[in-house]
Amino acid sequence: MGLHRRLNLLSNLLIFASFVLFANHFTLTYGKSNGTLHLDVTPINHDLYHTSGALLEEIESLVHRHPDKLSIEKVSSKNKGYEAQMTVVTYRQKWKESDDRTKLRILLTFGQHARELITTELALRLLSILSEEQFLPNVDRSTLNRTLDRLIIKVVPVENLNGRKRVEDGELCERRNGRGVDLNRNWSVDWGKKEKDYDPYEENPGPAPFSEPESQIMRKLSVSFEPHIWVNVHSGMEALFMPYDHKNTTPDGIPYQIMKSMLDDLNHFYLRDHCLVGSGGASVGYLAHGTATDYMYDIARVPMAFTFEIYGDLKASSKDCFRMFNPIDITSFNRVLNDWSAAFFQMFSIGVQQMDGVQSKAIASRFDNWVSIDDYLNGYLMHRKSRYAKKMEVLDLGLQEIRAYFRLFLLSSVLLLFMFCSRISKSTRPIVSGMSL
Numbered sequence: 001m002g003l004h005r006r007l008n009l010l011s012n013l014l015i016f017a018s019f020v021l022f023a024n025h026f027t028l029t030y031g032k033s034n035g036t037l038h039l040d041v042t043p044i045n046h047d048l049y050h051t052s053g054a055l056l057e058e059i060e061s062l063v064h065r066h067p068d069k070l071s072i073e074k075v076s077s078k079n080k081g082y083e084a085q086m087t088v089v090t091y092r093q094k095w096k097e098s099d100d101r102t103k104l105r106i107l108l109t110f111g112q113h114a115r116e117l118i119t120t121e122l123a124l125r126l127l128s129i130l131s132e133e134q135f136l137p138n139v140d141r142s143t144l145n146r147t148l149d150r151l152i153i154k155v156v157p158v159e160n161l162n163g164r165k166r167v168e169d170g171e172l173c174e175r176r177n178g179r180g181v182d183l184n185r186n187w188s189v190d191w192g193k194k195e196k197d198y199d200p201y202e203e204n205p206g207p208a209p210f211s212e213p214e215s216q217i218m219r220k221l222s223v224s225f226e227p228h229i230w231v232n233v234h235s236g237m238e239a240l241f242m243p244y245d246h247k248n249t250t251p252d253g254i255p256y257q258i259m260k261s262m263l264d265d266l267n268h269f270y271l272r273d274h275c276l277v278g279s280g281g282a283s284v285g286y287l288a289h290g291t292a293t294d295y296m297y298d299i300a301r302v303p304m305a306f307t308f309e310i311y312g313d314l315k316a317s318s319k320d321c322f323r324m325f326n327p328i329d330i331t332s333f334n335r336v337l338n339d340w341s342a343a344f345f346q347m348f349s350i351g352v353q354q355m356d357g358v359q360s361k362a363i364a365s366r367f368d369n370w371v372s373i374d375d376y377l378n379g380y381l382m383h384r385k386s387r388y389a390k391k392m393e394v395l396d397l398g399l400q401e402i403r404a405y406f407r408l409f410l411l412s413s414v415l416l417l418f419m420f421c422s423r424i425s426k427s428t429r430p431i432v433s434g435m436s437l
């Protein structure tokens with residue numbers, strides 16, 4: 001065989017080998033994007049899990065069956081051609097009462113990370129229990145109703161709808177939003193700081209804090225609603241986290257004690273002591289920068305701000321995302337929903353007790369100065385900018401303005417009164433001079 005033929009054979013072999021490699025690569029990529037997955041990857045179990053569309057439809061009809069307790073808003077926001085839509089459900093007993101500022105306000109969000117489907121199922125379960133279509137075992141409904149009468153709860157069942165749709169299209173490991181930004185790194189506290197093991201596929205914080213419409217909507221919601229309790233519900237492990245995520249310490253003093261004792265109670269009595277309890281940064285094994293919970297605690301001044309991680313299969317392969325983040329059999333699916341529903345309702349009841357207790361002073365003092373003028377203005381501008389503003393938002397905006405004017409009015413009244421009094425005291429000095437000065 002001449003050198004020429006040998007070279008020819010070699011190059012043919014090389015072409016053949018690269019063709020095989022290419023074909024192999026092609027089938028893998030093709031298979032993945034098409035939702036046909038390799039053997040070692042668990043597909044979504046559609047017998048247990050709703051699609052996002054079906055879930056939101058079910059929630060909508062639940063709300064329509066219970067207009068006395070539930071109401072629904074759809075909010076959307078757009079940035080550089082990317083649009084996000086969010087459904088917000090509000091629970092309040094005796095719906096017709098005027099907005100009662102003495103009630104405990106709770107804001108819960110689910111599905112911020114796209115692949116964590118189980119969290120959105122928990123949202124549906126909580127709303128079904130709130131509307132009395134489902135029940136918690138061993139809980140007396142009238143006692144529960146006395147607690148619920150003291151609350152207003154806002155639920156965002158699927159925060160990251162665009163990302164979720166990608167997961168439903170077969171990208172089972174996607175956690176970011178519809179344009180690749182991690183919504184739990186897009187907030188302003190310690191934003192953009194990257195650890196050594198930073199992986200853009202997982203943690204891309206976006207081009208700027210609040211660059212994403214989803215984060216803008218959530219932030220606006222926190223500004224208008226002023227929650228006392230915030231829970232960002234995730235999966236991937238079992239944990240009850242309090243601030244901080246960006247450093248490995250917790251807040252100190254009374255806020256720490258209040259949060260820690262609540263989480264210990266939930267863990268011990270409702271979650272079989274399975275959960276890690278503590279600051280996210282200290283317990284999870286990595287620091288997270290620009291998270292929603294750190295913002296809620298530090299900037300929005302929400303006195304009790306948590307991240308709950310409700311399920312995780314730590315033995316699953318890192319490529320097998322559906323299995324890693326979601327229970328795949330009916331027994332564990334039901335156990336997760338039952339245990340965590342019970343834990344949430346216990347949290348509601350502890351929250352109400354704390355409001356009544358001595359500790360409420362600490363919460364109140366922390367809560368009083370929670371709206372900085374900066375936040376107020378940002379909230380205001382966001383309201384103005386958003387042309388999708390619905391009645392509720394306009395109402396909220398109106399309330400904010402009224403609140404601001406009222407503060408101004410009070411301040412000027414006090415000043416006027418002060419001036420008036422000092423005048424009177426000057427003019428009446430001869431009369432009162434009889435007193436020994």
Ligand SMILES: [Zn+2]
Pocket residue numbers: 113116234235236
């Ligand atoms: Zn998550």
